[in-house]
Amino acid sequence: MSEPIIPTIDLSSFFKGDEDGQKKAMEVITKAFSEYGFFQIVNHGIPLDLIKEATEQSKLFFDYSDEEKSKIKSFPDAPLPAGYHRQFVPSRDNIEYFLAMTPGSNFNVFPQNLPRFREAFEEMFVQMTKLGVLLESIICDCLGLPTNFLREFNDDRDWDFMVALHYFPASNNSNHGLTEHEDANCVTFVIQDEVGGLQVRKNGEWIPVVPAEGTIVVNLGDVIQVLSNKKFKSATHRVVSTEGRNRFSFAFFHNLKGDKWIEPLPQFTKDIGEPSKYRGFFFKDYQALRVRNKTHPPSRPEDVIHITHYEIDT
Numbered sequence: 001m002s003e004p005i006i007p008t009i010d011l012s013s014f015f016k017g018d019e020d021g022q023k024k025a026m027e028v029i030t031k032a033f034s035e036y037g038f039f040q041i042v043n044h045g046i047p048l049d050l051i052k053e054a055t056e057q058s059k060l061f062f063d064y065s066d067e068e069k070s071k072i073k074s075f076p077d078a079p080l081p082a083g084y085h086r087q088f089v090p091s092r093d094n095i096e097y098f099l100a101m102t103p104g105s106n107f108n109v110f111p112q113n114l115p116r117f118r119e120a121f122e123e124m125f126v127q128m129t130k131l132g133v134l135l136e137s138i139i140c141d142c143l144g145l146p147t148n149f150l151r152e153f154n155d156d157r158d159w160d161f162m163v164a165l166h167y168f169p170a171s172n173n174s175n176h177g178l179t180e181h182e183d184a185n186c187v188t189f190v191i192q193d194e195v196g197g198l199q200v201r202k203n204g205e206w207i208p209v210v211p212a213e214g215t216i217v218v219n220l221g222d223v224i225q226v227l228s229n230k231k232f233k234s235a236t237h238r239v240v241s242t243e244g245r246n247r248f249s250f251a252f253f254h255n256l257k258g259d260k261w262i263e264p265l266p267q268f269t270k271d272i273g274e275p276s277k278y279r280g281f282f283f284k285d286y287q288a289l290r291v292r293n294k295t296h297p298p299s300r301p302e303d304v305i306h307i308t309h310y311e312i313d314t
């Protein structure tokens, strides 16, 4: 039987303390993160009922009138665009989305008359945060760093955020859902519904991530690519929309505190005699540039900021 292109990892060995299973899983994760930054997980601890309910609530929310949704606005000083957003002209993405930061954040704005939406969203957020902490320790082990390295590097979870997304059906002349991109953060979890459309680029080819109930997609972000001096790759991915079908998904971003200084770690540069592939930067500066890409999309694709902004020609 040929190996599936996007590997699926059973995380139960990490909950049961099965060292043999963990070792095998880490070999697959290391390969996937070194090559293209993507894999899927099952037995991750997030209850299927919760995922289903959050998805149902999200559908109810996006069904609100544009007038109702547009009242759910972010605060101008928020580090991330919390609340409801829809890009109109010049739009690169044919989506609308709702974003919230850690439950209890003063920046969060939820719809008033849909209490179960908030409850399910926040419950999923809490569960995803735990999963993020587990994944970051696995990433450290795979990179040969002390298991707690990332947790100690960044113990502030206030910058994590989650997005509920609604993709409009493809039209006659476009199936453009979400433009190809890499995520700016450490690691992202995506839950897509049965419609599908998520694709990852591997060796120049777009590989579809086939939806499967209860499966969560894990993709690596730019922060780990920079810290590891490109030993691990930030995944290039996009979403293609489907004709006649609305698509709903959630993306959880395990993130960094804004005042963190990011540059390739000595373990991946001077300790091994390798030149740094990136100049250093404050995470909040990069995040602000990335948020601008979304809130004020540049009309020329070459003006969209990616991590290449900090790349050093070697």
Ligand SMILES: O=C(O)CCC(=O)C(=O)O
Residues within 6 Å of the ligand: 163, 165, 178, 183, 190, 191, 192, 198, 237, 239, 249, 250, 251
């Ligand atoms: O909706 C999806 O499947 C992916 C979303 C995504 O890539 C993102 O929000 O960065």
Ligand SMILES: [Fe+2]
Residues within 6 Å of the ligand: 181, 182, 183, 188, 237
């Ligand atoms: Fe993404």
